[in-house]
Amino acid sequence: MSELADHFDIRPIAADDRLNGLSLGDSKFTPLKIFLQKHARTLEAQSLARTYGVFETGGAKVLGYITLVCGEIVADPDEVNLTKDPAYRYRHYPAVKIARLAVDKNVRKNGLGKVLIELALGIAKDRISTAAGCRFLVVDSKQDAVEFYQKRGFTLLGTQTNLMRSDPILFIDLQKA
Ligand SMILES: CC(C)(COP(=O)(O)OP(=O)(O)OC[C@H]1O[C@@H](n2cnc3c(N)ncnc32)[C@H](O)[C@@H]1OP(=O)(O)O)[C@@H](O)C(=O)NCCC(=O)NCCS
Known part of the structure; x- marks a missing residue:
């Protein structure tokens, strides 16, 4: 993390950031690229989503991002x-959701995805769950990324419906993280 911190800045996206140029490889990831280029700033302005970008230190190039809602x-x-509350069984559990996550294909497997998840966990646990009811960090994961999230401590929601979904739900309990 400290080595990474020398090379990258991770911060909320700003109005003058250049958010194009993210290279994600397979065309199935194109919507993640388009979201950052075309929609992230609008949703930011409307307080509908918060996006944090990874930028080269001293440079403008975006190398990855995470969006939270x-x-x-x-x-x-x-x-x-x-x-596990014996007194009450809930149907709706408040959560912070990872709405988007992507790292440029040229810098994958360098720990940036891990750092972005740690950022999301910190925000959910220390800033949001202390101010409003919020017990989980949750994601609808693409199949390719399920193992990545499991390595980061996420659990697959164990319902039949979820296990059959193309984008299954995984979660972290903020009281245990
Ligand atoms: C998934 C993604 C964000 C991971 O980013 P990354 O920067 O390469 O991840 P990291 O380098 O932090 O990897 C952390 C660990 O997860 C592992 N990992 C990374 N991607 C993985 C994957 N797709 N499947 C399984 N393990 C993976 C790494 O090997 C590493 O393992 P280690 O802790 O044992 O060394 C990146 O591959 C990506 O952008 N993929 C395309 C878009 C996508 O699928 N986004 C998720 C949408 S739900």
Whole structure:
């Protein structure tokens, strides 16, 4: 992390950042590129999403990003009890949701994805869950990234419906993180 910190800045996107040029490889990731280029700033201005970019230190090139929104986990209380509360079985669990995450293909496997998840966890746990009810960090993961999230401590929501989804829900319990 300290070596990385010498080469990259991770900060909220700003109005004058150049947000094009992210190279994600496979065309299935094009929507992630377009979101950053065309939509992230609008959603930022409308307080509908918060996006944090990874930038080369001293440079303008964006190398990755994560977008966070308020969200929830909705689950049939007969199937799961995420709080293990014997007195009440919830259907809606408040959460911070990772709405988008991508790292440029030329700098993958350098720990940037991990740093972005740590950033999201810190924000969810230390800033949001202390100010409003919020128990989980959640993501609808692309199949290719499920293992990445599991390595970062996320658990697959164990409902039949979820396990069959093309973009299954994974979560971290902020009280245990
Ligand atoms: C998934 C993604 C963000 C990971 O970024 P990254 O910077 O390469 O990740 P890191 O270098 O921090 O990897 C951390 C760990 O996860 C592993 N990992 C990274 N990508 C992985 C993947 N797709 N599947 C399994 N493990 C993966 C790394 O090997 C590393 O393991 P280690 O801790 O044992 O060394 C990046 O591959 C990406 O942008 N993919 C395309 C877009 C995408 O799938 N986004 C997720 C949408 S839900």
